[in-house]
Each structure stands twice: as structure tokens, then as C-alpha cells.
Amino acid sequence: MRPEKQNLTKEYLVRLNASPFFIVVDYKGLTVGHLTELRRRLTKAGAEIHIVKNSIFRLAAKEAGVSDLNGSLSGQLAVVTGQRDISTAAKVVKTFGSELDKLKVHFGFLNNERLEQASILKLADLPSMEVLRGQFLGVLNAPASKFVRLLNTPASQLARVLQARQEKLGEPAVA
Secondary structure, three states: OOHHHHHHHHHHHHHHHHOOEEEEEEOOOOOHHHHHHHHHHHHHOOEEEEEOOHHHHHHHHHHOOOOOOOOOOOOOEEEEEEOOOHHHHHHHHHHHHHHHOOOEEEEEEEOOEEEEHHHHHHHHOOOOHHHHHHHHHHHHHHHHHHHHHHHHHHHHHHHHHHHHHHHHOOOOOOO
16 A cells, blocks of 8 residues: 555544544535535534545544445545534534535444444434433432422421411411
8 A cells, every 4th residue: 555545544543533433424516615614514513524535444444443334435425523422413414414415424333333324313313412411410300309399398388287377366477
């Protein structure tokens, strides 16, 4: 292998090892302007897209321990990687693809598990990680709030009974 290809393979190997996921997309029909806009959106989402030769990416993926490609690298493909969660990057790719109808998701990997197109599109529909964390904390907090209300209920009921009894006897209400 030529030294240039070895350097590119090493570069993509570093990218794949640094990212917990990657998404392979077909960019056929996109202009430079479209790719620039997609790169801008992905950067905001903590991800990036790179156009790579299929043979070089196949070698880098094999060295990274991803061996389940089985001939799925064909055509004009680009790879989306990132440091944050996959759902945010998948959401950007899905939205951009629906706007232009030219960007197609092929497959992806999350922690060395292959994800097909349908799975990636489902991940794109998930709420952001911050929203999921908030929902999770709400679920954890709900039983504690209910418990506190249950503990306070008998005391407040007793206070109302004493207040009613006091008013019935004609004594002035205690503040």
C-alpha cells in the first residue's frame, strides 16, 4: 500500500477509535454548498462528516475491529462520527436528508454493534440526552414527592379537625 493510503487509513482509524459511533451515508447528488451546510449543522451537534474512499474506510474499520461490513460499502459514501450521543447526529442527518431528499443513511455502528437504517432513524426520533436525563430524574423524584405528601396528609387532616372543633366550641381560631 502506498504511504499516502497508509496515512489516510491511520487517520480514519484514529477517528473511528475516538468516536463511540459512526453513520455511513450516501451523499450522491449533494453539491459542495449542501455538504458545507451539513458540516455546519453536524459541528453544532458535536459530530463531523468525512468523505472517504470505500477501500480505505474498509481497511480502517477492519483495523478498528469493525468487521461486519460485508460488502456494504459501495457508491459515494461519507462517514459521520462524533464525540457526543448518536441520536443528535442521526437527527441532523435525518432532517437534512428529508430537506434535500438526496442524503441517504445506509448503516452505522454504535459501540461495535451494527445498526441498520431503520434503527438509526429511530435513534434520530429520540429526545436529546438532556431531555432524557430530565425525564429520568422526574421518574426518580416522583415516588419521593408522593411519599412526602402521604406523610404530610395525616398531620394536615388532624390540624383541620382541631380547627373545626375549636370553632365549634366558640373559641377564637388560632393562627
